[in-house]
Amino acid sequence: MRGLVAPALLLVASCGLIDDATVNSEQLERIAIQRNQAEDIGATARLEPLGPISPPPGYRNIACRFTRGGELLVLAGVYGAAAQIDGRLRIFQTQGPLGPTGGFFRDQELALSIGVEAGAPARARVSNRSTGAQQDHEGEWQCAQVTG
Known part of the structure; x- marks a missing residue:
């Protein structure tokens, strides 16, 4: 965080968010936290x-799917899975x-874990x-059973 102070100060000062460039790192962190909360x-x-998509290329062996209320949320295969998160x-x-x-x-950024316990609905956790x-x-x- 400290390595970003100088570039962030320049950005904040150039945007007119502060009157002069005498902001300390504590003030800068508060600005960043307020922005993230927004x-x-x-x-x-x-x-x-x-939605109505076909599996991505290379997804010939779709083994599992996670649905909620009839909507498809995750397609999973032996080598990978596809899901839409935050519009992507x-x-x-x-x-x-x-x-x-x-x-x-x-x-690179997300982890997706899906688990099923007896007698309970499946749970998908995105981190x-x-x-x-x-x-x-x-x-x-x-x-479903997938064959080679």
Whole structure:
């Protein structure tokens, strides 16, 4: 954070947010926190319906899907998963076993974990390592047998 103070001071001063460039790092952090609170950082971990899409290239072996209220939220295969988060189609790499009890997936910024416990709805957790946002989503996890 400290390495960003000088460039941020120049930016803040040039935008007219302060009268002079005598802002200390504490004031700068307060400005940054206020800006982040104004944004919807929760959206950076919110699953959205995939809609009527075909699987991305290379997704011939779709094994599992996570749905909520009939809407498709996650398509998962042996090598990866696809989900729409914060208005963007995200492609994840599979990070462990995939099956009827769930799966774990990651991209450069997000982690997606889906788990199923007996007698309870499936739970998908999206964690954004950049913003710190984390959201849980309940739904249904269905898997089919995939052959090579």
